[in-house]
Amino acid sequence: MTLATIVARREEALSQIARKIFKTREVKVKATMQLAPLIPLLYKILKPAFPNCLWAGDGSERSLALTFDDGPHPQYTPQLLEVLERYKIKASFFWLGICVERWPEVAKEVYRRGHWIGLHGWNHRSFPLLSDAELRQSLEKTQEAIAAACDLDLQQVRRTFRDVRPPNGLFVARTLKRLRQWNYRTVMWSVVPEDWVRPGVSVVVQRLRQQVQPGSLIVLHDGYCGGEDVAATAAEVIPWLLEQGDEFVSVDQFWQSFPADFSS
Numbered sequence: 001m002t003l004a005t006i007v008a009r010r011e012e013a014l015s016q017i018a019r020k021i022f023k024t025r026e027v028k029v030k031a032t033m034q035l036a037p038l039i040p041l042l043y044k045i046l047k048p049a050f051p052n053c054l055w056a057g058d059g060s061e062r063s064l065a066l067t068f069d070d071g072p073h074p075q076y077t078p079q080l081l082e083v084l085e086r087y088k089i090k091a092s093f094f095w096l097g098i099c100v101e102r103w104p105e106v107a108k109e110v111y112r113r114g115h116w117i118g119l120h121g122w123n124h125r126s127f128p129l130l131s132d133a134e135l136r137q138s139l140e141k142t143q144e145a146i147a148a149a150c151d152l153d154l155q156q157v158r159r160t161f162r163d164v165r166p167p168n169g170l171f172v173a174r175t176l177k178r179l180r181q182w183n184y185r186t187v188m189w190s191v192v193p194e195d196w197v198r199p200g201v202s203v204v205v206q207r208l209r210q211q212v213q214p215g216s217l218i219v220l221h222d223g224y225c226g227g228e229d230v231a232a233t234a235a236e237v238i239p240w241l242l243e244q245g246d247e248f249v250s251v252d253q254f255w256q257s258f259p260a261d262f263s264s
């Protein structure tokens, strides 16, 4: 199976989120792909190729950023918040606008607890498939949903909530150019244990334990794909990371040690 096929299948699985999100029955996404073994390789290739994206911290201290995509979700996100609260961990959340609009109270609670908020597009459509106008609207509409959900001034949200993680990890050069032009910051990752295909909590935890190092930017999911396990995964891996002496920081703190002028 080629990398393009794997990415295309992931794209298809995740793009179903928007269509399925308002149905009441449980959504099952078939675990047809195993991208996890390729991620460390992809990271090594992509990071130097796209230096204006945030891929990790500088690694000079034992700091980690724990990030969660695809939420907020009415069940999985509150479960996760409890675990983060138990260990006094601040994390970063990359939200889908459609979910913020659907579950504003959950979004508000995440924000109230002091977590860092970023954008993941309105409905998880891959950015390269959108026109410039659609991409911009997807992000601005998500900011509007956040402002309404969290009782915040829209201009403040536009200035502060400008970290963007492209859905499915997909972008083209034009995407990055536009995001930068519109004053957004692109956030990628260094550790992706592929929890969205639900390989089991122990597998996800094992991948994290093998791959995490100082400065790691970790991606997990609290939405429809993988969110069922996110609280259990966090409850297992956070104590272990704390034992290693790791400190948890937001992606904003990673930007502050970013070498380029891009972070300003």
Ligand SMILES: [Zn+2]
Pocket (backbone or CB within 6 Å): 014, 069, 070, 120, 124, 167, 168
């Ligand atoms: Zn996603």
